[in-house]
Amino acid sequence: MDLTGKVALVTGAGRGLGLAYARDLARSGAAVVVNDADETAAKEATESITAEGGRAVAEVAAVGSSEVAQRLVDRAVAEFGKLDILVTNAGILRDRVLWKMSDEEFDSVIDVHLRGTFTCARAAVAHMRERGEGGRLVMVTSPAGQRGNFGQTNYAAAKAGIAAMVRTWSMECAKAGITVNAVVPVAATPMTETIPAFAPYVQATRERGEPLPDWMRKAEGFGMPEDAAGVVTFLASEAAADVTGQCVGIGGDKLSIWSHPQETTVSFREGGWSADDIATTWATTLGRATESVGIPAPEAPAEGGAK
Numbered sequence: 001m002d003l004t005g006k007v008a009l010v011t012g013a014g015r016g017l018g019l020a021y022a023r024d025l026a027r028s029g030a031a032v033v034v035n036d037a038d039e040t041a042a043k044e045a046t047e048s049i050t051a052e053g054g055r056a057v058a059e060v061a062a063v064g065s066s067e068v069a070q071r072l073v074d075r076a077v078a079e080f081g082k083l084d085i086l087v088t089n090a091g092i093l094r095d096r097v098l099w100k101m102s103d104e105e106f107d108s109v110i111d112v113h114l115r116g117t118f119t120c121a122r123a124a125v126a127h128m129r130e131r132g133e134g135g136r137l138v139m140v141t142s143p144a145g146q147r148g149n150f151g152q153t154n155y156a157a158a159k160a161g162i163a164a165m166v167r168t169w170s171m172e173c174a175k176a177g178i179t180v181n182a183v184v185p186v187a188a189t190p191m192t193e194t195i196p197a198f199a200p201y202v203q204a205t206r207e208r209g210e211p212l213p214d215w216m217r218k219a220e221g222f223g224m225p226e227d228a229a230g231v232v233t234f235l236a237s238e239a240a241a242d243v244t245g246q247c248v249g250i251g252g253d254k255l256s257i258w259s260h261p262q263e264t265t266v267s268f269r270e271g272g273w274s275a276d277d278i279a280t281t282w283a284t285t286l287g288r289a290t291e292s293v294g295i296p297a298p299e300a301p302a303e304g305g306a307k
Helices: 016-027 039-051 066-080 103-131 143-147 153-172 199-208 214-219 225-235 275-284
Strands: 007-011 031-036 056-060 085-088 135-140 178-185 247-251 254-257
Touching: 007 016, 007 066, 007 103, 016 031, 016 039, 016 085, 016 225, 031 039, 031 066, 039 056, 056 066, 066 103, 085 103, 103 135, 103 153, 103 178, 135 153, 135 225, 143 153, 143 178, 153 178, 178 225, 225 247
Parallel strands: 007 031, 007 085, 031 056, 085 135, 135 178, 178 247
Antiparallel strands: 247 254
């Protein structure tokens, strides 16, 4: 995959998934602006890219505001002359059940994930449209945004909002030759490393270099951050020029497309529906096709078995 001559901006690129995205883009030839709120992480990430012969600069800031978004785009233009690729990965967690979640916990997650994606995308698209040479937007969402997740009102809402913005922007940006897609990664991050079924295997991989078992990589679609990087580089490339408005899942050995919300079961009644009418027919019509919620809990195979 050749991205020579392209310029990318990756938010939240100091570590984990963001770092994996930035390094893979750089290895494919793109110059990269590495953004992170952690100055040390941003510096070390940039050094790791340049040590491999790539081109990268660090821009330290917490995304969310319009001012920061414009600053990031301006840095790309100042250092490399333009911006072709935006990857919005920056995020934080403030997990809490609904009745215990504070305003600050809700607002801070929405600000970084949802508003940060919006402001960075807006600034990037304004630049891309002015240049008139198209571009690539790759937004990072989550299974929690597709299905909900216990204790993650703020995070799930933000990630669902990102998926909705991607679908909207793919239509709005099409005439300018700008594709807009989301990736839905499942990988070893500080959040997933705490899942009991995953924790010992991730620890063995990090500490002793042991490979993740097949049941995790295949059945669960769970891998390391590096496993999720290729799809970002693909979506940023000319090979994906006709791919837009999609939510692409990636993790371990698994690649997938997430469906868009749509009506699955429909009933009609002449004259419309009263509450009593709905109650009378619910169990034999729509009630037989209700959807499940939540992310299925991972389950390791039984001792000596395979999954």
